[in-house]
Amino acid sequence: MPTKTSDLLAVAAPSAVAVVRGVSDDQLDLPTPCSDYAVRDLLNHLYAVVVNFQALAAKRQPEWAEKPDHLTEGWRDRFEAEAAKLVEAWSDPAALDGVSPGMGLPQETVGTMVLLDLTVHAWDLAVATGQPFRPAPEVLPPLYALTEQMGPMARERGVFAAPVRTSSSDAPEMDRLLALTGRDPGWSAVG
Numbered sequence: 001m002p003t004k005t006s007d008l009l010a011v012a013a014p015s016a017v018a019v020v021r022g023v024s025d026d027q028l029d030l031p032t033p034c035s036d037y038a039v040r041d042l043l044n045h046l047y048a049v050v051v052n053f054q055a056l057a058a059k060r061q062p063e064w065a066e067k068p069d070h071l072t073e074g075w076r077d078r079f080e081a082e083a084a085k086l087v088e089a090w091s092d093p094a095a096l097d098g099v100s101p102g103m104g105l106p107q108e109t110v111g112t113m114v115l116l117d118l119t120v121h122a123w124d125l126a127v128a129t130g131q132p133f134r135p136a137p138e139v140l141p142p143l144y145a146l147t148e149q150m151g152p153m154a155r156e157r158g159v160f161a162a163p164v165r166t167s168s169s170d171a172p173e174m175d176r177l178l179a180l181t182g183r184d185p186g187w188s189a190v191g
Contacts, residue, residue: 001091001092001093002091002093003090003091003093003095003111004096005090005095005096005108005111005112005115006087006088006091007091007143008112008115008136008138008139009087009090009111009114009115009118011085011138011139012118012119012136012138012139013083013084013086013087013118013124013133015119015133015134015135015136016046016083016118016119016121017079017083017120019122019124019125019126019129019131019133020043020076020079020080020122020159021045021076021080021111022126022129022131022160023039023076023129023131024129025138027039027128027129028040028043028071030126030128030129030189031128031129031131032124032125032127033123033124033127033183033187034042034124034186039125039128039129039164040071042121042124042125043070043075043079043125044067044068044069044070044071044127044130045121046079046117046118046122047075047079047082048064048066048067048070048120049068049114049117049118049121049127050078050079050082050083050085050086050114050118051063052064053086053089053090053111053113053114053117054082054086054088054089054101055102056102056103056107057086057089057090057092057095057107058089058095058097058112059100059101059102059107059110059164060063060102061096061101061102063139068158073125083118084095086118088116090111090114095107095111096108096111102129106152109150111145112142112143112146112171113146113150114134115139115142115143116143116146116147119135119139119143120143120177120178120181120183121145121176122135123135123178123183124176124183127187127188127189128189130189135174137173140173140174140177141173144176144177144180147177147180147181148158148180151163151180151181154181155176155182158181159184160181160182161181161183162182163179163180163182164178164182164184164185165179166182166185167185167186171185
């Protein structure tokens with residue numbers, strides 16, 4: 001039985017999968033808006049997020065310490081399969097009950113956190129590799145709300161950088177979301 005979280009993940013995942021599939025092998029060492037990550041690093045991070053948040057949906061402890069290289073034979077297909085498993089894991093209504101033993105946050109918040117990673121890191125990878133990216137409009141309001149709510153703690157823990165000013169007060173919602181996470185919505189690999 002789908003949940004609100006799994007429905008949002010189901011509309012976000014295809015865009016992320018398309019971006020991942022669009023990354024060519026010769027782009028793996030390019031920089032990304034996440035200054036500590038090249039494309040290869042960010043792909044491995046996003047893969048780990050997708051897998052570990054399946055465990056969090058089941059209220060199991062994730063394996064954050066393990067850092068395998070997921071970019072081996074067939075990695076694009078495996079990412080798509082893991083993204084589908086992520087949607088399935090959050091479709092169980094029990095996944096949204098209570099507090100996450102792995103994160104210490106309400107499970108509903110944890111589900112929105114993975115939606116944020118899936119959306120923002122897909123944008124990171126898209127702009128780093130010259131691909132188009134348009135998030136599903138229905139994911140933006142809950143992501144914006146989460147980012148406003150969790151922003152101070154995320155910045156304190158080094159997850160987000162300081163907010164960036166957008167070009168105008170009526171900037172697109174995705175640009176405002178990126179700015180709240182400390183990303184420059186106009187970031188480019190050149191210049």
